[in-house]
Amino acid sequence: MNTTRYFAEHALVPTGWAHNVLLQWDAAGRLLAVSPNSVRPPGVDQAGGPLLPGMPNLHSHAFQRAFAGLTEYRGEAQDSFWSWRALMYRFAAVITPEQLEDIATGLYVAMLEGGYTSVCEFHYLHHDRDGRVYADDATLSQSILRAAARAGIGLTLLPVLYQTSGFGATPPDNGQRRFIHSTDSMLRLLDRLRPECDAQGARLGLAPHSLRAVPPDSLSEVLCGLNALDSSAPIHIHIAEQTAEVDACLAWSGLRPVDWLLDHVPVDERWCLVHATHMSASESARAAHSGAVAGLCPSTEANLGDGIFDTSAWRFAGGRWGVGSDSHACVNAAEELMLLEYSQRLHTRQRNVIASAAHPYVATAMTLEAVIGGAQASGRQVAGLAVGQQANWLVLDASHPLLEGLPSPDAMLSAHVFASNRQSAIADVWVAGRRQVQAGQHHLHAPAQQAFVRARRALAQMPDH
Secondary structure, eight states: OOEEEEEEEEEEETTEEEEEEEEEEETTSBEEEEESSOOOOTTOOBOSSOEEEOEEEEEEOGGGGGGTTTTOSOOSSSOOHHHHHHHHHHHHTTOOHHHHHHHHHHHHHHHHHTTEEEEEEEEOOOSOTTSOOOSSTTHHHHHHHHHHHHHTOEEEEEEEEOOOSBTTTBOOOGGGTTTOOOHHHHHHHHHHHHHHHHHTTOEEOBEEOOTTTSOHHHHHHHHHHHHHHOTTOOEEEEESOSHHHHHHHHHHHSSOHHHHHHHHSOOOTTEEEEEOOSOOHHHHHHHHHHTOEEEEOHHHHHHTTOOOOOHHHHHHTTOEEEEOOBTOSOOOHHHHHHHHHHHHHHHHSOSSTTOOSSOOSHHHHHHHHHHHHHHHHHTSSOSSSSTTSBOOEEEEOTTSTTTTTOSSHHHHHHHHHHTSOGGGGEEEEEETTEEEEETTEETTHHHHHHHHHHHHHHHHTSTTO
């Protein structure tokens, strides 16, 4: 069997920091051995700093990276998520398959440089600019698949079912014309995409966009169809992101969104509840006990003014969680962790809120928990440095000015998350046993950046912008 090895003086394994760790993996990029207290064999490369498990990014809308920064002005007396969404629709209306691939490639390269080694793409751009179905309905999904393959990032592709503009089966509006699928056409698309995902090692799942966008009968029908195709496929849904959404759900059904979902759908470990910001205490406990993962996107939730997720209540109930970059105002795993912890500090007026008894260093605790939750949401074997998982990791630069000389790997990880300008402290990033980032830069950094800029410039010059 063809195996490769790598050595680290300090590596963050699922139980905590281990020392003198020898990693071994096979030709498929699967870890065969994680051996602490080893002696470095002759000729085996050694990490230049602490080695961390690669972070799964559990929520991404790739095309939104191209308008990051373009909505940061007041267009209404009170700007909100809903005014931001109107601008997003205008942008989504004009993007081409070629532009989407270039934008996603540039984004995925940036993700790897920022410490993410896999991504869950919540993909809801399906049709041509006039809303007509492409000759091949998978055209825009294939743009995402090619981008992930080019960048070398692991992918969970989540085609989005979107049918209505509001609770009570309100018809979709013109800005949503590129999103709309019937239940049958979505199931055909999943069937079409499955062999292509399998061919590049990507995972295929489904994303009912939200309760306001998928009526109850359609939700039930599409889940039955998904189970027939793959009974273990991951399922992601936006839920309880905005108070206006909660109020509309109450007016429609008499129930809050998470309560409605738990009452009507068999939610389990396959599910990722994206945002879930505005849950009642009982909803939070019920959802945590279901086994679902909370998909937290702190930079986007802050950017959109969503609110603050109650992480303490969720963790107290045993809930798993992970982080995503969502609209990509920020593309950096450590910064999402920092913002999550800071939001909890502002909310509770305490410090080191997401630390644990086992891991009092908050950066260490957050990293381990986010990797486990992100892997579960991904439906892929990316749950850290353990036998059978994919050989995904990043290496911190121990010579970085804010890391060098610190007394422990815990302290260096803390400096990376809270003090190092994040990405600048990442030296190398490996995915499936292959180094994709070296000395802080992806091998496609320059050409991917240039293609991204060309696509963004063309889109920004469209008349609607």
